Amino acid sequence: MNIFVGSLPFSIDEADLRESFEVYGAVNSVKIISDKFTGRSKGFGFVEMENDTEAEKAIQELNGATVSGRTIVVNKSEPKPEGERRSFNNNRSGGGYNGGGNRGRY
Template identity: 75%
Template sequence: MNIFVGSLPFNVEEADLREYFEEYGEVSSVKIITDKFTGRSKGFGFVEMPSDEFAQKAIDELNGAKIDGRAIVVNKSEPKPEGERKSFNRNGGNNRGGFNRERDNSRSRY
């Protein structure tokens, strides 16, 4: 089962997160998401556990647990359906083309 872990303190590393979850069973993988420019943690990640039973127990017991004084959020990760990601628009955000819009000359300011 793939598990989402949010509200992580920025100093938590993948090895630390693996240790927390290994108390509940085998952990296949751990990935803390980082900013691609700075390399700094974004404060969330994913843990993969092969046993759904152990994964659910980890979710139940770790959701709301405190790490370095912060209550973490732990729940089953659901994949985003295709097409739900927002596209990046380089034209200023409104898909109207931005700079080359034709001007309405029927109304003049002068």
Template identity: 65%
Template sequence: MNIFVGSLPYNVEEADLREYFEEYGEVTSAKLITDKFTGRSKGFGFIEMPDDEAAQKAIDELNGAKIDGRSIVVNKSEPKPQGERKPFNRNGGGNRGGFSNSRDNNRGRY
């Protein structure tokens, strides 16, 4: 079972995360999600456990547990439906800015 773990303190490392879940059974992988530019933890990660019963027990007992004073969120990870992802817009359209030659939009600045 793939498990989402959120609201983690930023000082938690993958080895720590693995250790928390190994108390409930075998952990095949532990992955913290990090910022690709800074390498700093984003405060969430994923655990993979082959035994669904052990994984569910870990979810039930660790959800809401405190680590360094923070209550963590633990639940079964569900994959995102492919159809709901928005395409990447390279032109910066919409309300997010983008380039415009219009004098009115740029208030007289070029």
């Protein structure tokens, strides 16, 4: 099960996050999301656990827990529906921000 972890302190690293979840069972992967320009944590991440029962227990017990003075949010990660993804080219008439750019100029 993929688990979302939000409101993380910026000082926490993936090893610390893994350790918090391993108390409840085997952890397949841990990923803290960072800003691609600065490399600084964005304050959220994802933990993948193999066993759904163990994952549910981790969610129940860690949601609302305090980590380094911050109350974290922990819940099951649900993929975004395709229609909610951000796109600069939502129309089918061409590229760019104005739907094709050169229409009507010739």
